[in-house]
Amino acid sequence: MLKSIHHAAIICSNYEKSKHFYTRILGLEVLAENYRKDRDSFKLDLQLPQGGKIELFSFLNAPERPSYPEALGLRHLAFTVESVESVRDYLLSHHIAVETIRIDEFTNRKFTFFHDPDGLPLELYEQENNSII
Template identity: 55%
Template sequence: MTSPLLPAIHHVALICSDYARSKAFYSETLGFRIIREVHREARNSWKLDLEVSPGVSLELFSFPQPPPRPSRPEAQGLRHLAFAVPDIDAVVATLHDRGVACEPIRVDEYTGRRFTFFADPDGLPIELYEQ
């Protein structure tokens, strides 16, 4: 059941350390469609909107010298970004062919669903969760 107050996620925003590298990773390697790309001159910053699925987008930002994100061991804040996939083996094989290393596939002890993780160019953990 969805929340009547907050029924859907509209977007997730990420700040990257190397805009060109992250743009290529999310649009070419992962295959998200570019909706728009804007250079914000006053901030010396790029903003890239990518379509994840109908009505859900990923915003990729660049800023001059952003501080690194604590990632591991577990740090407070965003833990990871997760994507639902129908066939985890096929997605892992495609990512492998595109040069992306995934962790071994595991099984969620509570749901029985299979999942794995890989990292974006800045080390952000990304989960694949088999539906």
């Protein structure tokens, strides 16, 4: 039945700022960029390293998130990383605020949160160690 998440769609308030964040800061590859004249809207398709995608949309006058972060719907978007510390340090070097690293009480893996230019909560989550001892 379901095999994986194909994509997550994000609506941004400032297309160029968000495009820079997701491509230049987070390093996602651009698959396609389209301007939809009838909507005066851009759609940017971005590739994640293991096949997932992010669709970045610009819409004029999109309403803000009703409350933070406990609004109904998607709570946050989480990315697997090898080292939470190294990615945190990288983000900090680009002047992106990152929360304190915490330990997941159920998995004992490190995680932390940061935000995209519109305040969407993004999570860094420590990769599962697949090595056999």
